[in-house]
Amino acid sequence: MTLDDLDTPTLVIDEVVARQNLERMAARAKARGFALRPHTKTHKTPYWARAQAALGSSGLTVAKLGEADVMVAAGFLDLLIAYPIIGPQKQRHLARLIQAGLRPTVSLDSREAADSLEQVGQMTDSVIGVLVEVDSGFHRCGLPPGPAVADLARYVESLPHLRWDGLMVFGGHMSRERDPVVLRRLVHEEDEVVGTLVATLRSSDLSPRIVSTGGTPQAACMDEIQHATELRPGTYIYNDVATVRSGAAAWEDCAATVLATVVSRPDPRWAVVDAGSKALSSDGHPDGGHGAIVGRPDLVVTRLSEEHGILEERAGGQVDLAIGERIRIVPNHVCTAVAQHDAAWLIGADGALTVLPIAGRGRVR
Amino acid sequence: MTLDDLDTPTLVIDEVVARQNLERMAARAKARGFALRPHTKTHKTPYWARAQAALGSSGLTVAKLGEADVMVAAGFLDLLIAYPIIGPQKQRHLARLIQAGLRPTVSLDSREAADSLEQVGQMTDSVIGVLVEVDSGFHRCGLPPGPAVADLARYVESLPHLRWDGLMVFGGHMSRERDPVVLRRLVHEEDEVVGTLVATLRSSDLSPRIVSTGGTPQAACMDEIQHATELRPGTYIYNDVATVRSGAAAWEDCAATVLATVVSRPDPRWAVVDAGSKALSSDGHPDGGHGAIVGRPDLVVTRLSEEHGILEERAGGQVDLAIGERIRIVPNHVCTAVAQHDAAWLIGADGALTVLPIAGRGRVR
Numbered sequence: 060m061t062l063d064d065l066d067t068p069t070l071v072i073d074e075v076v077a078r079q080n081l082e083r084m085a086a087r088a089k090a091r092g093f094a095l096r097p098h099t100k101t102h103k104t105p106y107w108a109r110a111q112a113a114l115g116s117s118g119l120t121v122a123k124l125g126e127a128d129v130m131v132a133a134g135f136l137d138l139l140i141a142y143p144i145i146g147p148q149k150q151r152h153l154a155r156l157i158q159a160g161l162r163p164t165v166s167l168d169s170r171e172a173a174d175s176l177e178q179v180g181q182m183t184d185s186v187i188g189v190l191v192e193v194d195s196g197f198h199r200c201g202l203p204p205g206p207a208v209a210d211l212a213r214y215v216e217s218l219p220h221l222r223w224d225g226l227m228v229f230g231g232h233m234s235r236e237r238d239p240v241v242l243r244r245l246v247h248e249e250d251e252v253v254g255t256l257v258a259t260l261r262s263s264d265l266s267p268r269i270v271s272t273g274g275t276p277q278a279a280c281m282d283e284i285q286h287a288t289e290l291r292p293g294t295y296i297y298n299d300v301a302t303v304r305s306g307a308a309a310w311e312d313c314a315a316t317v318l319a320t321v322v323s324r325p326d327p328r329w330a331v332v333d334a335g336s337k338a339l340s341s342d343g344h345p346d347g348g349h350g351a352i353v354g355r356p357d358l359v360v361t362r363l364s365e366e367h368g369i370l371e372e373r374a375g376g377q378v379d380l381a382i383g384e385r386i387r388i389v390p391n392h393v394c395t396a397v398a399q400h401d402a403a404w405l406i407g408a409d410g411a412l413t414v415l416p417i418a419g420r421g422r423v424r
Numbered sequence: 425m426t427l428d429d430l431d432t433p434t435l436v437i438d439e440v441v442a443r444q445n446l447e448r449m450a451a452r453a454k455a456r457g458f459a460l461r462p463h464t465k466t467h468k469t470p471y472w473a474r475a476q477a478a479l480g481s482s483g484l485t486v487a488k489l490g491e492a493d494v495m496v497a498a499g500f501l502d503l504l505i506a507y508p509i510i511g512p513q514k515q516r517h518l519a520r521l522i523q524a525g526l527r528p529t530v531s532l533d534s535r536e537a538a539d540s541l542e543q544v545g546q547m548t549d550s551v552i553g554v555l556v557e558v559d560s561g562f563h564r565c566g567l568p569p570g571p572a573v574a575d576l577a578r579y580v581e582s583l584p585h586l587r588w589d590g591l592m593v594f595g596g597h598m599s600r601e602r603d604p605v606v607l608r609r610l611v612h613e614e615d616e617v618v619g620t621l622v623a624t625l626r627s628s629d630l631s632p633r634i635v636s637t638g639g640t641p642q643a644a645c646m647d648e649i650q651h652a653t654e655l656r657p658g659t660y661i662y663n664d665v666a667t668v669r670s671g672a673a674a675w676e677d678c679a680a681t682v683l684a685t686v687v688s689r690p691d692p693r694w695a696v697v698d699a700g701s702k703a704l705s706s707d708g709h710p711d712g713g714h715g716a717i718v719g720r721p722d723l724v725v726t727r728l729s730e731e732h733g734i735l736e737e738r739a740g741g742q743v744d745l746a747i748g749e750r751i752r753i754v755p756n757h758v759c760t761a762v763a764q765h766d767a768a769w770l771i772g773a774d775g776a777l778t779v780l781p782i783a784g785r786g787r788v789r
Contacts, residue, residue, distance in 0.1 A: 067511065067513075142687070143688055146685050146748060148429075148430070168690050169688060169689060171748065172688070199734060201688075203691075231729060320511050322510045322537070325534075325565060325566055329563070331565050333510075336760060337788045341708075342706050365760060366487045369564060381536075382510060394730060395701060399763075400786070423764070424431045424434070424698075
């Protein structure tokens with residue numbers, strides 16, 4: 060069976076490229092002394108989690124407890140849950156996972172979330188590790204890097220079923236950076252902020268054992284990082300338009316593409332393919348377009364609807380694709396593209412195709 | 425069980441509102457003499473397809489054959505497949521469905537697609553109905569409304585296993601219109617274009633039996649439509665920000681919301697909820713924002729990442745939501761939001777909650 064035999068649109072993963080990406084990151088992190096705790100939100104599969112573990116990852120990261128379910132069922136018990144546990148449903152869910160063997164670390168940024176997690180510790184008679192989340196400029200979750208961090212760390216330490224392990228930052232604003240020089244500067248600046256904060260905490264007898272920083276662009280710039288101890292990249296396994304545009308990867312490092320077929324040519328100026336937002340997700344990119352067409356830098360996916368992608372020639376000329384022709388599209392944001400698919404096709408080193416179930420898809424809770 | 429018992433984020437459907445939406449559209453279409461062939465891409469469930477059939481729909485519309493699988497398995501055999509059938513995998517797939525009892529009508533806009541469909545007719549020894557798709561301004565699929573339409577209709581008629589049934593238009597550009605007056609004018613203009621085309625075809629002895637027009641905004645303006653015979657709205661069952669902003673529905677007609685919990689309050693100016701693009705999809709709206717918060721017009725979802733939504737006060741002031749508080753968000757585009765969920769909760773007239781599996785989710789092929 061070859062790619063020509065596959066129905067479209069379908070997600071295709073180049074196993075050789077993905078493994079190279081994993082190996083390169085693992086080697087660099089090891090050489091620089093960083094713990095590597097990959098975020099599984101990109102691949103969402105125990106298959107790749109095992110490959111990451113075999114390469115020496117210190118554990119895994121998940122965002123939601125439903126993602127933890129998948130990884131715990133596959134035997135991964137050292138997980139950072141990078142999300143505050145709020146509400147009785149999530150408290151009971153985490154308690155069940157702990158009873159199943161999970162040894163979680165949880166990030167949080169409020170006393171309310173600490174109190175909630177303390178109750179889970181009580182319910183399970185366990186001590187749960189905590190990273191206090193710090194806002195390094197993304198302005199999503201995270202306390203500003205000031206006295207509130209020490210206050211919350213001390214509060215966590217005061218609770219009998221919690222253990223303050225350190226800090227977590229996620230500079231998500233760097234994900235769409237398009238200038239590699241600016242990216243390096245932003246990573247350096249985040250590290251400076253973290254370094255100042257850690258020094259302040261140490262002077263108050265608060266020594267973080269873990270300082271965890273997220274993101275593939277950040278991990279790609281790990282030479283700029285002095286004060287973090289742990290990297291949590293996710294996208295690096297597959298890469299996408301955003302990581303390439305940021306300078307964190309090259310096009311040949313993009314392992315995941317959506318295979319699509321030209322289904323309509325109503326006008327010389329555009330072609331319609333059968334991959335829309337249900338195959339690629341709607342996530343945009345500041346450069347415009349909805350993905351990069353492999354081998355065809357002259358073409359742009361100018362519009363998506365749910366089941367259609369519109370391809371135009373970059374300079375506004377005629378498009379030379381025929382009905383029935385197939386293309387491969389590198390998604391703008393591979394995590395959200397993968398999240399649309401129940402399964403992908405894995406192309407092995409020998410060209411053989413095997414099904415890769417995306418077991419963590421749809422785990423929104 | 426009440427909404428308070430549900431884990432979040434979760435998709436919640438108000439059954440009373442959805443049924444009212446179905447009944448109102450069915451009654452209006454019947455009074456005006458339109459066939460109603462709802463697009464199932466919004467609800468993706470046999471449950472609602474049965475309700476639409478009970479209200480007299482003339483059949484259903486699907487975009488992809490995988491969606492047809494779900495509806496054929498539930499006993500719906502009169503389907504418009506509003507998508508050209510290109511490639512041997514899709515030919516075999518459609519042939520299997522015909523052998524299972526499907527009586528398809530298929531839209532197409534090229535001789536290549538007609539030849540492909542003719543082969544399916546040969547494979548199954550059946551005659552397949554065809555609508556020639558015409559571009560009414562969306563510039564996706566569809567021939568320009570000129571002589572090429574008659575040429576393709578004649579070509580379809582020349583093929584022994586195809587039957588030319590008429591025309592299909594989809595004015596998708598109207599979905600995001602924000603001025604009800606402009607919307608009515610656009611619907612009227614599309615109808616004029618269709619009317620001129622039909623008159624030209626008739627003068628060439630080509631009489632379309634079906635003239636099918638799509639879209640909830642168009643169906644809402646059916647009083648402007650003289651020349652179409654069939655309406656294919658989808659979104660009208662649930663409605664969303666886009667249909668409300670277009671004037672096609674009111675906020676109280678929005679049946680689908682994403683229930684979310686406030687998980688972080690790191691700054692007085694924003695709150696973070698646990699619904700991100702994995703619960704709402706990334707589809708934007710020209711008015712900005714990522715959905716409307718029920719009962720809180722003063723708040724805006726300014727940003728989404730996969731698992732987080734950022735809520736801000738419209739005037740830039742402080743947000744008054746506490747950690748643990750719950751909100752309900754009307755999605756910008758309910759079809760893509762529904763497409764993220766394996767199941768929804770249906771709130772019945774008595775307030776009881778039942779699970780509604782979204783059987784057609786993920787049917788991208």
